[in-house]
Amino acid sequence: MQFSSRERQKHALLAGDRRDQYPHSLQFYLEPPTESIPLVEFESFAVDRLRLLKVVESLGVSYVRGTDTYKSKLEAELRKLKFPYRALAEDDYEARRKDHISHFILRLAYCQSEDLRRWFLQQELDLFRYRFNELTGDLMQKFLEHVNLSFEALTARSLPSIQSDERLLPLLNHLSHSYVGPDYSVQKNTGKISLDQIDALSVRSFPLCMRQLHRALRDSHHLRHGGRMQYGLFLKGIGLTLEQALEFWKKEFIRGKVDADKFDKGYAYSIRHSYGKEGKRTDYTPYSCMKIIMSNPPSQGDYHGCPFRHSDPELLKQKLQSYKIPPSGITQVLELVKGMHYQLACQKFFELTHDVDDIGFSLNHPNQYFTESQKLLNGGRELKKEVNNSGNFQQKNNTQDSINSSSTPTSSNAKADTELEGLEAYFTED
Numbered sequence: 387m388q389f390s391s392r393e394r395q396k397h398a399l400l401a402g403d404r405r406d407q408y409p410h411s412l413q414f415y416l417e418p419p420t421e422s423i424p425l426v427e428f429e430s431f432a433v434d435r436l437r438l439l440k441v442v443e444s445l446g447v448s449y450v451r452g453t454d455t456y457k458s459k460l461e462a463e464l465r466k467l468k469f470p471y472r473a474l475a476e477d478d479y480e481a482r483r484k485d486h487i488s489h490f491i492l493r494l495a496y497c498q499s500e501d502l503r504r505w506f507l508q509q510e511l512d513l514f515r516y517r518f519n520e521l522t523g524d525l526m527q528k529f530l531e532h533v534n535l536s537f538e539a540l541t542a543r544s545l546p547s548i549q550s551d552e553r554l555l556p557l558l559n560h561l562s563h564s565y566v567g568p569d570y571s572v573q574k575n576t577g578k579i580s581l582d583q584i585d586a587l588s589v590r591s592f593p594l595c596m597r598q599l600h601r602a603l604r605d606s607h608h609l610r611h612g613g614r615m616q617y618g619l620f621l622k623g624i625g626l627t628l629e630q631a632l633e634f635w636k637k638e639f640i641r642g643k644v645d646a647d648k649f650d651k652g653y654a655y656s657i658r659h660s661y662g663k664e665g666k667r668t669d670y671t672p673y674s675c676m677k678i679i680m681s682n683p684p685s686q687g688d689y690h691g692c693p694f695r696h697s698d699p700e701l702l703k704q705k706l707q708s709y710k711i712p713p714s715g716i717t718q719v720l721e722l723v724k725g726m727h728y729q730l731a732c733q734k735f736f737e738l739t740h741d742v743d744d745i746g747f748s749l750n751h752p753n754q755y756f757t758e759s760q761k762l763l764n765g766g767r768e769l770k771k772e773v774n775n776s777g778n779f780q781q782k783n784n785t786q787d788s789i790n791s792s793s794t795p796t797s798s799n800a801k802a803d804t805e806l807e808g809l810e811a812y813f814t815e816d
């Protein structure tokens with residue numbers, strides 16, 4: 387952005403004035419921000435705070451709060467994302483401003499349901515506790531004098547006025563479901579697996595949500611709308627070509643109640659659509675965990691969704707037992723589920739099924755689960771292409787083709803919303 391000297395002066399003056407708003411690196415967020423900010427900044431502040439809170443959640447489960455490792459990892463993240471990272475640091479106006487504004491943006495996004503509120507409050511509380519404990523005694527005293535502890539209930543009352551703003555509402559609605567990792571729609575993996583491999587891969591490397599969908603499809607030769615969308619896009623993300631997807635779904639469906647003609651006339655169009663070959667020609671993105679967890683909950687007869695979020699705990703326990711997870715592991719998973727840490731429960735499941743102590747990454751996407759599993763199972767190498775069509779999954783021969791996920795970052799949350807338009811056309815029939 388370019389400023390004339392007069393504008394620059396004005397800007398500096400305004401900035402100087404605002405500095406008085408932030409006498410401490412630690413804030414109690416008593417007053418919402420009143421300045422106008424560009425939408426781009428609004429979005430990037432929100433995404434960065436969401437990243438930060440995800441790290442707070444993950445550290446809170448993996449380490450004892452207040453230990454040196456916990457503190458040093460959290461400080462590193464605060465530094466990286468340019469939030470105030472040390473109470474005594476001076477001249478961190480931009481970081482304090484970002485901290486203030488981003489907190490209120492996420493308040494708006496996360497005040498919309500009890501589940502979201504609880505998650506947001508827990509992470510903000512942990513973050514605040516860490517920062518408060520980093521203060522010296524003097525600063526603690528000053529901070530407590532500076533804030534008054536009066537409490538005003540529930541941001542949600544501001545929503546009606548926000549809801550009339552066409553620019554902000556979609557962004558806020560999307561934020562609580564948003565995903566900030568690699569974009570698995572870019573198919574560098576295409577053609578790297580054969581259909582014969584899918585059964586074995588589903589047991590070895592699919593996350594529970596996809597393993598459940600695959601089993602249901604094989605058993606009943608059918609999946610309802612939500613399941614077809616969730617599973618179809620996942621398979622596309624792991625590398626099924628359009629031709630393979632057509633063959634895969636057709637073979638399975640015609641073993642059930644759908645005849646070949648009906649498949650070709652109805653479902654085939656929808657599959658081509660999801661590969662960007664029909665309609666708006668949008669290349670649809672596989673669903674992230676947050677999308678699966680937060681939207682379109684399964685009803686009776688559905689198999690989509692996240693088993694850690696949507697299954698009855700007793701059923702989940704039985705499922706884990708049937709997968710030969712040891713009782714202590716099942717207890718750990720169920721504890722995480724009880725605390726509503728669904729993705730962390732999935733990470734624990736990964737650790738238990740891959741026999742590793744620390745997964746070493748933060749799980750956000752079913753396709754990420756698959757990719758990381760393949761890397762691990764192949765000893766750091768990537769999935770080898772199946773050249774033998776005999777129907778057996780062969781782990782130890784074959785060529786050296788790569789199935790690495792794309793590392794292209796998702797550029798905008800709005801992208802996902804755009805992509806959802808028209809997705810109803812994907813597998814439209816139940």
Ligand code: SF4
Pocket residue numbers: 593594595596674675678679691692693694728729732750751752755
């Ligand atoms: Fe699937 Fe994500 Fe749930 Fe794991 S946490 S089962 S990858 S939706």
